[in-house]
Amino acid sequence: MNEESENDIELRNAKLSLNESTTSICEAKQANLPLSRNTITGLNFLVYNYIEKTLASDLESFANHAKRTTINQSDVLLCCxxxxxxxxxxxxxxxxxxxxxxxxxxxxxxxxxxxxxxxxxxxKSKSKSKSKSKSKSRPKSRPKLKSKSKSKSKSNLKSQK
Known part of the structure; x- marks a missing residue:
């Protein structure tokens, strides 16, 4: 029942929006002759019925013909x-x-x-801070590695002689 009432509210809002649009278009386009309220209401009724009956069924037919379940912009273009x-x-x-x-x-x-x-x-910023702390300790360890490698190379040289 909630869904029905929500649909009714949406339909009522759509009708009100259509009525406002029709009224504003009529007021903007009116030339020398003013339009009566009944004329605007009649136009609104005509537009709504056209959308509800003709346009909706055409859009559905175009989508069905294309074997789609959704109406898209190509269907709207076909209507126009x-x-x-x-x-x-x-x-x-x-x-x-x-x-x-x-x-x-x-x-x-x-x-x-x-x-x-x-x-x-x-x-990266975290790793940079870690690498900075590591880089401080590296110089201490690097000379040791170099000195070890030098001593190995010296011993290799002595053994080769």
């Missing part, structure tokens, strides 16, 4: 194919949307790489 202006605007909108998505993916990838790069830097 008879109106050249709308078709070109939709293609432009889709192209801009794809650019934004690619840019967002690139930025996300860069952020991930940056976070990955930060972690090794921290471990």
């Amino acid at each position: 194919r008879n109106n050249q202006k709308m078709y070109s605007k939709m293609k432009e909108f889709i192209a801009n949307l794809e650019k934004k998505q690619k840019r967002a993916k690139r930025e996300e990838k860069i952020k991930k790489e940056f976070k990955i790069d930060e972690k090794p830097k921290k471990s």
